[in-house]
Structure formats: C-alpha cells, structure tokens
Amino acid sequence: MASWLSIPSGSHFSLANIPFGIISTSAAPTRRPAVAIGTHVLDLAAFAHGGGFARFSALPPGQLWVFAETTLNAFAALGRPTHRLVRQYLQDVFRTDTPYPETLKANPTLQQTALLTLAGVQTHLPLTIGDYTDFFAGRNHASNVGTLFRGPANALNPNYSHLPVAYHGRSSSVVVSGTPLHRPRGQVLPAPGGTTPVFRPSARLDIELELGAFIGRGNPLGRAVPVDEAEEYIFGYVLMNDWSARDIQQWEYVPLGPFNAKNFGTTISAWVVLADALEPFHAHGLPNDVELQSYLREDRKDNVIAVHLEVDIQTARGNKRTITCTSSENLLWSWPQMVAHHTVSGCNLRTGDLLGSGTISGFTDGTHGSLLEQTKGGKMAVEIGDETRKFLEDGDTVVIRGWSGDNPDALVGFGECTGQILTALA
Amino acid sequence: MASWLSIPSGSHFSLANIPFGIISTSAAPTRRPAVAIGTHVLDLAAFAHGGGFARFSALPPGQLWVFAETTLNAFAALGRPTHRLVRQYLQDVFRTDTPYPETLKANPTLQQTALLTLAGVQTHLPLTIGDYTDFFAGRNHASNVGTLFRGPANALNPNYSHLPVAYHGRSSSVVVSGTPLHRPRGQVLPAPGGTTPVFRPSARLDIELELGAFIGRGNPLGRAVPVDEAEEYIFGYVLMNDWSARDIQQWEYVPLGPFNAKNFGTTISAWVVLADALEPFHAHGLPNDVELQSYLREDRKDNVIAVHLEVDIQTARGNKRTITCTSSENLLWSWPQMVAHHTVSGCNLRTGDLLGSGTISGFTDGTHGSLLEQTKGGKMAVEIGDETRKFLEDGDTVVIRGWSGDNPDALVGFGECTGQILTALA
Incomplete structure (x- = not known):
C-alpha cells in the first residue's frame, strides 16, 4: 500500500x-x-x-x-x-x-x-482516563522478580497461572510522552530487615516496560464480558512506562499492594494504535500449564499482540544506551483474558479506561523490562557509556519504542514513550 | 438555630x-x-x-x-x-x-x-469520581483481621503505624445509596490450603463500614499537600459500604492487593456533608505509638471526625437487626494525614476524587464494621430474628446510618447508605 x-x-x-x-x-x-x-x-x-x-x-x-x-x-x-x-x-x-x-x-x-x-x-493525553488498571501478565517478569524476593522455588504465587493478577492504579497521574516527572519522595527502610523507616527521595527509581490498552466500548455494571467478545471492547494500544519506586514499594506494599511507589506518574505514548491496525500481528503468548476456568478459555489462541519493544536510557551527560530489546509475546495472558477477568465480578469498564499489561521481560540480559531485573535487584550495574546505573538518576531520560512488523515500508509502530526524571521537589 | x-x-x-x-x-x-x-x-x-x-x-x-x-x-x-x-x-x-x-x-x-x-x-451520585482510593486507617479492624489471619503477635504489619496504608480502588463501580448490586462471581479456593480454584458466586460476601471523603480542590502533579493545609482540600464526607468478597480476595490478593473482590461495587450515601458542617465534631482518633515522619505530624491533633455509625441487616424475609454500633473515632489516621500521605510522592488529587477511611470497627461484639470480624472469620453466626448470617445472602439489604452530635434538633447526619444484594448473574 x-x-x-x-x-x-x-x-x-x-x-x-x-x-x-x-x-x-x-x-x-x-x-x-x-x-x-x-x-x-x-x-x-x-x-x-x-x-x-x-x-x-x-x-x-x-x-x-x-x-x-x-x-x-x-x-x-x-x-x-x-x-x-x-x-x-x-x-x-x-x-x-x-x-x-x-x-x-x-x-x-x-x-x-x-x-x-x-x-x-x-x-x-489521547483520552480522558476513568480508571487505570495494571495487570501483571508478564510471566517472565513476575518470575524474575519473584525469584529475587522469594527464591526460584516460590517465584510465582499459586494464583499466578490461574488468573491475570492485577491491581487498580492511579489514573490522575497518567501523563503523555514527553512530560517530565519529579523523583518521588516517600518512606523507605534504610537497611534490609530494618523496621524504622526514613523519609527521603526514592533511591531505587525504576522503569516498567508495558503495553497499555484503551477501552472503547464499555460494559454495564453487573454484566461480565465474555472472553470471546472481549476484543471488541478494545479501542487501541499504547506504550507505557509504569515508573516504580522500589524502595517505597517494598516498605508500603503489604498487605494491600503498591500505592505511593507507583502513583506519582505513569507515562504513555501519544498515538493510540487501533486494535484493527494490529490485527495482522496477533501471536501466541507464553504457554500456560494449568487448566483454565471456562471464562478465561479463548476460541482464538493468538490473542497476544506481537510488538517488538526497546528501552533506551539517556543520561544528563549525554550518554545513551539501548538497555532492553524484547517482545510482548512474553505475556502469559491475552488482552481479551484481561478484559474477561476484570469484568467477571461484574465490574464495569468505561470508554477511556486504561489497562496495563504488566512489565514485559525476557529471561536473559538485555531483555528485561525493569532495572530491578536487569541489575539483579540493584546488585549489578548497567554500563551506559562511561557511566553506570543500578536505578535511575536525576536527569535520566527513558525512551521506550515499539513496533509491529518487519517491512520497513509498512510498520505499525507506536512512536516513542519518553520521560525525564527531575530532581525531587522539597 | x-x-x-x-x-x-x-x-x-x-x-x-x-x-x-x-x-x-x-x-x-x-x-x-x-x-x-x-x-x-x-x-x-x-x-x-x-x-x-x-x-x-x-x-x-x-x-x-x-x-x-x-x-x-x-x-x-x-x-x-x-x-x-x-x-x-x-x-x-x-x-x-x-x-x-x-x-x-x-x-x-x-x-x-x-x-x-x-x-x-x-x-x-453526587460527584463524578476520578480516582477512588481506599485507606486502611481503622486500626482495630486491621488488628482484628490481622489476628484472624496471622495471630495476635503479627496482627499489624510493621508499616501499619508508620503510614496510612491504602490501595487504589475502582471508581467506575461506585454507586449511590439504593442501587442494588449482584453478588460477584470469581475464583475461590474450595477448601483452606487448596491450590486449585473453582469459579462460582462468592460465598463469603461481606460489608465494610467506612466513611468517605470527597476532594474539593486538587493539587498539581509533583506538589505534595502539607498535612496542616490538607483540610482545605476536602469538600465533604459520605458514608460508604466497601462490599468485599472475602473468598475471592483471599485467593487473588497476593502480591498486588484486592481486585475483583472489591471492584464489583462500592456504595456511598447520597448527601455530602460539608467539611465545615463537621467542624464542631473534630475528635481525637486512636493514639499512635510511633514517632511519625514530619510530613504526617499535625499541629491540630483532633482531625478525626467523630461520627456515630450503625449497620442494619434486613433479610428478604423481613427480619432486621442492627448488628453494629461504633464510632469513627476508631481511626488511627486523620483525613489530613491521608491526604498528605497520598500526595507526598507527588501524586495529584483532583476535584471529585474519593477517599475511603478503611473499615471502622471497635474490638467488642456489636462494634465490628465487617461480618468477617463479627463472625470471627465465618465461624460464629449472627442472629437476625429467626435467621442467622455468617456472610450476606441474596436479598439481604444492608443499611448504614451515621450522624454527629447528640442534640436531636441539631444533628449533622448522613442519612442512609443502603444496598441490596441480588442473585449472581449467570
């Protein structure tokens, strides 16, 4: 064409x-x-x-x-x-x-x-967002992070393969690509195992490489969306960086999940790629080894959209490196499964609601969607020119790129999802 | 007057x-x-x-x-x-x-x-709600539930007294008093300790007695609200029933918190009592035994609003009983502390955002804000006329009432927050 x-x-x-x-x-x-x-x-x-x-x-x-x-x-x-x-x-x-x-x-x-x-x-911002829900559908990410925190034997929680784990995120602070964000301050434990927190700017500020989906048509309260109809509820997709303050998260998240560690900002790309434009790039996600409940069983098996994803970090001093190349095929759950699970309780989705996939990672170096994984929990630094990073520093700019297809004259791309981290406000 | x-x-x-x-x-x-x-x-x-x-x-x-x-x-x-x-x-x-x-x-x-x-x-619904955040500021509730799940020695997590624990809730399904809700369906474990879930209507559907606060004026992204200015950001208060499916919650909530267990509906009272109307009823909340971070330290110490709260259950057969009488003085954290903590990361609040207090309970029988506490985890039934309840049954109507003051000609009341549970939809 x-x-x-x-x-x-x-x-x-x-x-x-x-x-x-x-x-x-x-x-x-x-x-x-x-x-x-x-x-x-x-x-x-x-x-x-x-x-x-x-x-x-x-x-x-x-x-x-x-x-x-x-x-x-x-x-x-x-x-x-x-x-x-x-x-x-x-x-x-x-x-x-x-x-x-x-x-x-x-x-x-x-x-x-x-x-x-x-x-x-x-x-x-392309749409006014009602609710923002972040899933945890990147099984490799869940496994990598679970291994860091609980060891390989207990990396995934028992529910992980049975349902698309998710939490409700903060919609007010979703910003469009290019919007700078201040480093968040919060309560953190100064040393592992400590029980008395200190208040300071996050020292473990991280990225999370995700895809986002915008809801087009909504469903009424009380009426679940059948998984095989769920594709019709999706307007389109964006790139997403679900910035995360790991030190704040670690102290606050028990028992109700992350709060201030994530609510200071989430960046999305500016252009919504329509679900129809990505129709030729449907692919199989990761295999699931459990028998799914019927409401999650799809007739169509290739409902993970295949997007090639890259993450660059550019420092204030001008060093730049592509730290991650991966693919959204590293998702366990498809978008229709996420929609079906979200609504199976009767929860209503509305036009403009935003769903995040969860962090998308491979298992090997250079395929991780977060620095937490890439640096093995902050232990091994990433080289960026003559600088190193375990987590983000002030002035760093993170650029996510994503596209589907390999014909350079027919790419279905998302452009960039960019954000710079500014110094914490006093 | x-x-x-x-x-x-x-x-x-x-x-x-x-x-x-x-x-x-x-x-x-x-x-x-x-x-x-x-x-x-x-x-x-x-x-x-x-x-x-x-x-x-x-x-x-x-x-x-x-x-x-x-x-x-x-x-x-x-x-x-x-x-x-x-x-x-x-x-x-x-x-x-x-x-x-x-x-x-x-x-x-x-x-x-x-x-x-x-x-x-x-x-x-009195306001269009942007984001809904539910806190966990009812320390007695946190302690009662923590004791049921982890025993009295570990009832409260280490972070509990240091920060107002909260999670992001679902705003699309917040409904006004009088709106019936269908019992949610979801994945539950058929027996304690099991690892293979079944899909069915929740069998442990519960209430959560809360107060809600609506945000009037918002704050820009990146600018925390100082705790001593936070009162000015609150428009007014409502009663809230944060319906909860305990069996769904127990299976799904690790590691990111409750999702389908709560997103099927939250009921609020219709009339917003202005913050100014409640000014004469400021009271002290529960004492906190830890040294607070400066951003949570208030000049004004009586920032918990004293509201007398009652919960009735009325069955489809017409039996009715007031199962709970308690007070919002059973909160550890004040509203300004919740606002200050919510925004300390830089998170922006917008006009119409809704904050929930978390379940409000005393320690003794007849003062619990949830059936989970009242029935000791579903073990002891509550009598309602010639019927009994461990959790809610189809057709049950829950009525929350709340008011401040004791002069019958000058009550500052909320009216009722009512909802009936309908049969789960197929």
Missing part, C-alpha cells in the same frame, strides 16, 4: 498504521483529534470541517462532532466497527491510487489547513 | 447540616444540585434561577452556573471558603429570624418551584 504523501521508510506511522492522537499547535491551541502518517499528522477537526468526510458514508455528518472533541473518548465510544471503517477510509484517502483524489490528494486548500508536520504539533 | 421550615426532631438534615447532593424528579429528570433540609430538599438550580442568590454577594451571578450542573464537581472545585459561605447563606435563608425573608420564607412562588419533598426526589 503506497501513499501519494511521502512517508520515509522505517516510519512507525506507515499507511498500514493510522494511529489516533490529540494534538494542538501554537497557532491553534485547542486540542483536537488527529492521525499520524509518516512525518505528518492529519488534523481531523480541520479535515472534517473542510469536507474531508464528504465521501465517507459510514459516519453520518451529524456524528462528525467526535472529531471536534478535545479527547478521543467520543470517537472511541463509537465502537470497533466504526474505528475500522474510519481507518480504512483514511487509508483510502492517502493511497496513491485513492478513489477520492479530490478529497485531499488534489486539494491543496485542505492539505494546507489539515495536513501538518508531526514536528510542528504538540501531543496530549 | 431554629427554622421557619418545619424540621422533625431527630432529622439528620437539621439547619446545622445543609448537605449537598444531586437530585432529579420524574417531572424534571435533569440532574441538578440540591441541599437536604429536614424532610425537604432545596433544588439549587431552581433556587438560583428564581433569584434565590440575589442577596448573596460571595458568588458572582456569573458563577451561579455551578448550580445548573449535573454533578457537584464544579461547586466542589470552588474551594472551602466558598462552600462555607454558601452553606452559611442557606442557613440564613432558612433561619426563623432570616435576614432575607423575601428570598424564600415569604416567597411562596420560589417555595413552590425550589422546595421539594425529600421523598419525592431521586438522588444520584
């Missing part, structure tokens, strides 16, 4: 992708929906206003207001059949052999108002 | 209270703010529209739109100085010796449109 718009080879935002986000510009500061394509974005508010959807019959003119909203929630709530058609239409508009040349290809006026350079726009 | 409006003695909604809620009527189904007073409500949309605030200068006419909103978020966001003045003005309007008789007392037209009977209105 070739485009009349020049799209550089290797772009995450090929014509096969069409991810959705929220943009603004200094000239037009109102937030509005857009799609990313190559080094450009199509401003959907301007496109709709300029008649760009005149040839698109699946969305009645009266519904085009969803593209004048300041978040993607209204668009996401329309459901996957509509997302699918809108994406296909926009692909048609950009195809070299577009059936609608007058819409944009041969319409310099609309190109002028609606086609902006990616470098010239600011991106914002 | 007497009113020209007849207010029955013993009413939770005395002139000393003036709680805020969201109402609708069958004749006017649009949701709108109101205050409860005696057996009436004042429809604030109608009152504002009819000139009721003409004599009130603290809120410019341009800001009266907050009373035409469908939630209290906009009003809550105005901050406590404004809430204080609005409440005082409405008290003045209803006082026998009102300085503004023409506003309502001698204005039958406005009485006709704005003064409705409480029995004739439907109440709704």
